[in-house]
Amino acid sequence: MPTLLILTRDADKYERRIVSAQLPGLELTSDPAQSDIVLGEPKLIQDALPRLSSLKWVQAIYAGVEPLVDPTQRHDYILTNARGVFGGPMSEYVFGYLLFHEKRVLERIQAQQSMQWQRGESGLLRGKTIGLLGVGSIGAHIAATAKHFGMTVRGFTRESDSSADVDQYFHGTDLLKFVEGLDYLVCILPRTEGTNQIVDSKLLAALPPHAVFVNVGRGNAVDEPALVKALNEGKLAVAVLDVFEKEPLPEGHPFWTTPNLYMTFHTSAISYPEDIAKLFIENYQLYLAGKPLKYVVDFERGY
């Protein structure tokens, strides 16, 4: 009998949805030793791994599963992560900040505060070029929104080129060619060995000085001192960061006070129980039927 352990701070919300779905044969347990299936937060599951003696399948509620793909951990089970649910919220976040920049919202607020009728053009997304560093399901969603706004879309990936909304793909050693002339660069990369400090001083120097950089992937992708330097020297117009090498961002970190740097707090796209429960239910039916699950993580590759 499949037995599920839920390990999240929102366990009640998940339990309610899963119970009401009346999944055939599924029992819930609070005993790690009894459960062959675990649904939850990667960090909480990592802590429980030594006690999960019957484990066959973990459904993570996040996209990022670093605590579980960590090479010091056991990998003798199927790990699936959350995919296909963050594209919409991420796209809202990215375009919210790009429009905030182009529409000069802060300048307009300041004009209002000083009671100045301030004409002067706003910028447009239309006609601009956006580069997506990483094009999985989130990147494909951002690409679709960019096309809706009349933009040109470039994608940089290891090898995939499956999104029809990406006008031009770049791979491998073409990274600097990829960023040349971009108006916006959006990083959506997962944390892996291969993505460490991919946004470094060379890449930042290759971006036009009017460019906006957005990181909604993982903090390891950014050489943080190089980004501070680029912003301080005006070699980059704006950076919008939702993720950092170390989270919460430490006290005294230069990011807190770097000009033209807008920071959010790993809040660009959260896991909504209604989305993730739906995804679990879909995967459970595949599990029960002995079919391949969706969104299986490759422990080697790390995503």
Next chain:
Amino acid sequence: MPTLLILTRDADKYERRIVSAQLPGLELTSDPAQSDIVLGEPKLIQDALPRLSSLKWVQAIYAGVEPLVDPTQRHDYILTNARGVFGGPMSEYVFGYLLFHEKRVLERIQAQQSMQWQRGESGLLRGKTIGLLGVGSIGAHIAATAKHFGMTVRGFTRESDSSADVDQYFHGTDLLKFVEGLDYLVCILPRTEGTNQIVDSKLLAALPPHAVFVNVGRGNAVDEPALVKALNEGKLAVAVLDVFEKEPLPEGHPFWTTPNLYMTFHTSAISYPEDIAKLFIENYQLYLAGKPLKYVVDFERGY
């Protein structure tokens, strides 16, 4: 021989584009008495009307043509306005401000300034309901963007119901039913007798208190004291206004200092010469062929 007079502050930009299109038979003039065609700003054309003795066709570079439909002016020519070109920029403006609100951008900036790592959910456009007061070509574009973001779209019009992206249309006396339960209300109405103060205290009271109101139409649509009162009393979450009863907004007007009111300066969508010249060239070819022009204004209706 068709003879064109250009009456705008950007005349050189228009002239360059029109000359390079090498339109058959078209001559340019700076003499109002010689011109049968005028391209330009409604106010400048209004001033020239008494001298335009051969006038047959005016192509306005704006959507709003109040100075020309004014009943005290002559109406013995064909007036076409600019349409189909503002939808994209207007949509960018509207969703820029809706996302600015939902993503709590100002709160995040304040958290950063006080060096607080502030988790806490952002709002989503997805699943929300937007109401469009007026659904012409701009409204249809906003509706398409709303559908892209996974929203429900209501439209209020006199009688038209042609946009497939509007889920439900309302007309006539159903105005209060139309606004009931809206998350966002966007006014895109032209200035006419029939649109005066359509957004009044009754309509504002029928909106949920968490609603955001955006006006990118004309200022006459809003009962300004009623809007100030609704914001001061917290009966409306936010207002975003690009247009006003009197522009520039007079010194001392309460809007300058009303809480949760974001003001821009009739800058939400400007006329780009490349867009308008294209539209003129298309209409000129119809004019030359003796065919009906596009975007003809009904002097009676006012738009």
